[in-house]
Amino acid sequence: MSSETAAITRHRAFSFSRIGAITTITLTELTRQKVFYVLLIFALLLIGSSAFLARFTFQQEFQILKDVSLGAMSIFTSLLAIIATARLIPQDIEDRTVYTILAKPVPRLEYLLGKLTGVLLLLAISVLLMSAMFAVVLYTREQAALQETARHFANAPRDQLDDALGALRASALNIDLLPGVAIIYLKACLLAALTLFIATFATTNIFTIVVMVFIYFTGHLQATAREYWLQEHSASWMARIFLAVVALIFPDLQAFNLIDDIVVGAAISLALFVKTAALGIFYTLIYTLLAIFVFYGKEL
Amino acid sequence: MITEPAVAIRGLTKVFPVPFHRQAVVAVRDLDLRVQAGEVYGLLGPNGSGKSTTLKIILGLVSPTRGKTEIFGRDSNEVASHEAVGFLPENPYFYKYLTGTETLRFFGKLCGLRGSQLGKRIDELLDLVGLTNARYRRLGTYSKGMLQRIGLAQALINEPKLVVLDEPTAGVDPAGSREIRNLIVDLKRRGITVLLSSHLLAQVQEICDHVGILANGVLVREGPLEELIAIENQTELILENASDAFVKEVEALAARSNAKLVARRRSTTTLERLFLDATKDENKQ
Numbered sequence: 001m002s003s004e005t006a007a008i009t010r011h012r013a014f015s016f017s018r019i020g021a022i023t024t025i026t027l028t029e030l031t032r033q034k035v036f037y038v039l040l041i042f043a044l045l046l047i048g049s050s051a052f053l054a055r056f057t058f059q060q061e062f063q064i065l066k067d068v069s070l071g072a073m074s075i076f077t078s079l080l081a082i083i084a085t086a087r088l089i090p091q092d093i094e095d096r097t098v099y100t101i102l103a104k105p106v107p108r109l110e111y112l113l114g115k116l117t118g119v120l121l122l123l124a125i126s127v128l129l130m131s132a133m134f135a136v137v138l139y140t141r142e143q144a145a146l147q148e149t150a151r152h153f154a155n156a157p158r159d160q161l162d163d164a165l166g167a168l169r170a171s172a173l174n175i176d177l178l179p180g181v182a183i184i185y186l187k188a189c190l191l192a193a194l195t196l197f198i199a200t201f202a203t204t205n206i207f208t209i210v211v212m213v214f215i216y217f218t219g220h221l222q223a224t225a226r227e228y229w230l231q232e233h234s235a236s237w238m239a240r241i242f243l244a245v246v247a248l249i250f251p252d253l254q255a256f257n258l259i260d261d262i263v264v265g266a267a268i269s270l271a272l273f274v275k276t277a278a279l280g281i282f283y284t285l286i287y288t289l290l291a292i293f294v295f296y297g298k299e300l
Numbered sequence: 301m302i303t304e305p306a307v308a309i310r311g312l313t314k315v316f317p318v319p320f321h322r323q324a325v326v327a328v329r330d331l332d333l334r335v336q337a338g339e340v341y342g343l344l345g346p347n348g349s350g351k352s353t354t355l356k357i358i359l360g361l362v363s364p365t366r367g368k369t370e371i372f373g374r375d376s377n378e379v380a381s382h383e384a385v386g387f388l389p390e391n392p393y394f395y396k397y398l399t400g401t402e403t404l405r406f407f408g409k410l411c412g413l414r415g416s417q418l419g420k421r422i423d424e425l426l427d428l429v430g431l432t433n434a435r436y437r438r439l440g441t442y443s444k445g446m447l448q449r450i451g452l453a454q455a456l457i458n459e460p461k462l463v464v465l466d467e468p469t470a471g472v473d474p475a476g477s478r479e480i481r482n483l484i485v486d487l488k489r490r491g492i493t494v495l496l497s498s499h500l501l502a503q504v505q506e507i508c509d510h511v512g513i514l515a516n517g518v519l520v521r522e523g524p525l526e527e528l529i530a531i532e533n534q535t536e537l538i539l540e541n542a543s544d545a546f547v548k549e550v551e552a553l554a555a556r557s558n559a560k561l562v563a564r565r566r567s568t569t570t571l572e573r574l575f576l577d578a579t580k581d582e583n584k585q
Contacts, residue, residue: 011379011380011383011412012412013379013380015412017409017412018409018410020409021406021409021410022410024406025395025398025402025406028397028398028402029395029397029398032397033397094393095392095393095394095395096389096390096391096392096393097392097393097394097395099356099359099361099387099389099392100387100388100389100392100394100407100451100454100455101407101410102359102360102361103359103360103361103382103385103386103387103464104382104385104407104410104411104458105379105380105382105383105410105411105412106379106382106410107379299316299361299362299363300356300361300362
């Protein structure tokens with residue numbers, strides 16, 4: 001058996017299959033920790049809010065349902081990204097699992113990428129499931145509203161009926177929701193990468209979570225602070241550099257808040273979507289690179 | 301034929317800076333050490349003597365301040381040098397939501413094993429460490445001894461030429477401890493080099509060919525075990541079924557020469573052997 005096995009283990013400097021193994025195990029571990037219970041809360045929230053919204057007009061109902069659902073989706077995925085990522089490295093160090101992994105022919109880069117990809121997959125599954133639940137509830141309500149409107153306008157002229165049904169369809173389930181969901185996912189990816197970076201030098205999960213909560217709130221406020229600063233002070237080069245550094249440490253999370261436009265039925269322009277997505281990907285890459293840089297120098 | 305040493309350490313020093321303190325902690329100081337291929341080497345020393353730091357440097361987990369470590373002639377900082385290595389840390393926990401089989405499959409994949417070959421290797425190792433019946437149980441339900449054994453199995457998944465064990469029997473009961481020692485002896489028989497650190501001197505004495513003793517980061521004694529513990533001018537005779545008259549004759553013979561009889565006592569078993577025999581009988585009932 002020895003010669004056969006030894007022949008297989010020829011080392012490759014970079015291996016997607018090793019990253020895949022770490023990704024799979026990270027996703028399996030997180031899934032078995034019952035993190036998907038958060039989806040149950042989301043489902044209850046959806047069902048509860050749709051029952052409560054029965055007293056409003058259909059357009060109002062859809063608007064509030066979208067507002068509640070997309071808002072909850074954003075908060076839950078952000079929380080999941082922070083909590084799931086915060087424990088990855090400190091826990092592995094505490095349990096000494098990181099020693100056994102890195103004592104194998106596994107570069108630290110692959111270890112970190114595998115861990116992060118596991119979390120990003122978990123977030124993708126969560127967003128998909130929440131979106132599916134949201135779509136089912138919205139579609140069900142839309143169908144009920146369409147039937148009731150059709151009954152209501154049964155004796156009205158055809159044009160009037162078509163206008164009413166068209167207005168309903170436009171305010172319910174439509175393709176304009178997709179960019180919003182995609183941005184929610186990218187925001188969660190950014191938060192996961194930033195949490196991973198903090199976790200590379202943090203010694204406990206609690207420290208990482210506390211720092212991330214601080215960054216989360218600061219990140220939502222920094223755009224306002226920046227505008228105020230630029231209005232109050234002449235935008236000198238020093239001020240601009242300072243603001244760039246602040247923007248790097250505290251990502252502008254408000255820029256990812258496109259839900260308000262979607263809720264009122266306004267479509268997000270392609271340019272705005274691409275710009276926001278690029279910002280999310282850029283931040284995610286920067287924080288991942290910083291995490292790799294710190295982790296390479298870390299004494300385990 | 302392997303000619304280079306399994307582990308070669310030259311002029312190794314590790315200094316840990318202490319935050320807000322001027323004085324740093326020197327964990328290992330000017331360490332030179334060689335572990336020959338095929339031997340069992342015991343690294344001994346009290347807590348904080350630098351054993352674990354030395355092992356971590358060999359495995360590339362901690363970077364040395366000065367000096368160099370090599371595994372079979374390759375710089376141990378090169379990830380590729382780990383292909384030949386299996387490592388079991390002290391008190392490992394692993395991923396508690398995974399089963400024994402999933403854990404070994406994961407570590408096997410990290411070493412490039414796949415498919416039926418990996419499955420076969422997992423079966424062999426579970427059988428070797430006596431965990432076949434617990435293979436589908438999650439590690440969260442494993443006892444400390446079982447975790448140590450699954451840890452040993454993952455260390456062996458890639459059929460390493462060098463196995464590094466940090467306190468392999470720490471917290472394990474005597475029976476489990478004996479099993480791990482038997483496994484180490486079996487590794488040696490198969491030509492695998494074992495480098496282990498331990499506090500349990502009696503166990504080290506039983507299985508090691510070579511030992512090095514670290515104190516405050518300095519290697520204070522090093523060499524073949526037999527040479528280090530031998531008392532140059534004394535010889536032991538262990539007799540079985542010897543009559544009193546014959547023993548007296550031997551004593552008289554010793555008295556007539558320049559030799560001096562230092563001690564005469566009845567041979568004893570070890571407390572561990574007594575414990576194992578007693579609990580074995582208990583288990584049979």
